[in-house]
Amino acid sequence: MSKGIGRAAYRPVGVLLGIAAGAVAGSIFRQVWKVTAGDGEAPNATDEDRGWGEILAAAALQGAIFAVVRAAVDRGGAVGVRRMTGHWPD
Numbered sequence: 001m002s003k004g005i006g007r008a009a010y011r012p013v014g015v016l017l018g019i020a021a022g023a024v025a026g027s028i029f030r031q032v033w034k035v036t037a038g039d040g041e042a043p044n045a046t047d048e049d050r051g052w053g054e055i056l057a058a059a060a061l062q063g064a065i066f067a068v069v070r071a072a073v074d075r076g077g078a079v080g081v082r083r084m085t086g087h088w089p090d
Helices: 003-037 052-085
Strands: none
Touching (some): 003 052
């Protein structure tokens, strides 16, 4: 098998995993926000009643959680493709 097969096999898997990672990361963020902020809803950037600090903290936390979940899901997907095809997707 050529390296292209691993790459081609990973493309559709990567898209599906990316969608799933976004959903999982959003769920984790909402739960973490409830625990850390003691508030049910994370602030939106246009929320007039929230300050800059709270909005930027929420955005930083959300971004960090998304990045970690996405990296874990991408890595797991790549390992799975290597097991199925024998090649690491580049």
